[in-house]
Amino acid sequence: MKVIVCGAGQVGSNIARYLATDNNHVTVIDQAPDLIQKLSDTLDVQGLVGHASSPAILEQAGAPDADLIIAVTQSDEVNMVACQVAHSLFSVPTKIARIRNQTYLDPIWSDLFSRENMPIDVIISPEIEVAKAIGRRLQVPGAFDMIPLADGLVRVIGVICDDECPIVNTPLRQLTGLFPDLNIEILAIVRDDRPIIPDANDQMLPGDEVYFVAETSHVGRAMAAFGHEETAARRIIIVGGGNIGFTLAQEIEQKHPGVTARLIESGKVRAEEIAQQLDRTVVLLGDGLDPELLEEANVRATETVVAVTNEDEVNILASLLAKRYGCQRAITLINKTSYNPLITTLGIDAVVSPRSITASTILxxxxxxxxxxxxxxxxxxxxxxxxxxxxxxxxxxxxxxxxxxxxxxxxxxxxxxxxxxxxxxxxxxxxxxxxxxxxxxxxxxxxxxxxxxxxxxx
The missing domain is CATH 3.30.70.1450 (Regulator of K+ conductance, C-terminal domain)
Structure with missing residues (x-):
């Protein structure tokens, strides 16, 4: 398959890596020569420096023969025009675009992306996808990841084994016999940041991150077998009122009527704007790293803090501070993979990676x-x-x-x-x-x- 990826940022490079691994013919377009050089040096892809929506650049990238274009540059408008040019001039069959500005996605403009107007086959909104992913994690306290499958009948759960986990140090082939009520299958183990696809003789050790599959109705029982019997959060603090934090607050209001949310936003104009659009969420103006503001948000009585500002470091520190002042659990948005080895040792319970979530959606x-x-x-x-x-x-x-x-x-x-x-x-x-x-x-x-x-x- 011949694929053009517009944008060599975190999401674009991630997608290019997946596609190149699958032996597809991949061309990546970006205006930054250093990003293109880095990708060309590390992946089996063709790099092209230029403007992704330029007909000449798209032609040079192989658009006349392309099966798919994925536009994930930093600009929504460039992504949209690149897909339009790919359709109108080169008849590229499938067009995927990342759209971050929520005003484009307002239902009143639903005809915008029709085949007659702007023919984009799939629209990806990272903010919406990330907010949904966080919402899923809130449904299973104690899990660092939760993936619903088969129309919600099945879930793949990611959980950390601690020293008190009842089923550690047991060969996987013995789990069914020793724990007859444990109707799960272990899919993967991550140990010391090294992934393992286990066989029947492998066993889980304290500190392992484990992915298992279970029937949705049995998830609570399975979590208890791993030593996790936390109750679902009823009080949540959201740090960061950007698109992700705002979308998450909306999702909580719409789908979790028994949950109370407080949202901390540092920008006065933005805080006033989202406060007018939220019904039950209390919006607090200030710094998520301010202990007095955390106290005002009643952090001691809060089960979960969700830190989703634009700065990884702020998210990490806000999560740790909230837990220091009494919050039980932290879900933290982190873009930089270099922080991954530190997460579990710092005490962060679940990490959300926008680029991984966006990549999964596109895949x-x-x-x-x-x-x-x-x-x-x-x-x-x-x-x-x-x-x-x-x-x-x-x-x-x-x-x-x-x-x-x-x-x-x-x-x-x-x-x-x-x-x-x-x-x-x-x-x-x-x-x-x-x-x-x-x-x-x-x-x-x-x-x-x-x-x-x-x-x-x-």
Missing amino acids: QHIRRGRIKSVHSLREGFAEVIEAEALETSTLINTPIRNIKLPSDVIIGALVRDGKVIIARPTTIIKPQDRVILLAAAASVKKIEKMFAVRLEFF
């Missing part, structure tokens, strides 16, 4: 075959994939233990006729099953082929 529209959903884990070491098994697939009517899967692929669960089946070696996949699996980055292409529609299907 859902790129993956081929009967792929329903894709979620990238920890800077792309693996992907959680939901796919539909077809009658022509090599996976069906065979016990999982007899399927020739790559060693770094784990099938976690199936959904059949609305019923969740946690995968075991004897489990047999049937046609039309929704299959939830984890695949290391190197094996994603093989999984796509396994779920692809073959000619005999027609």
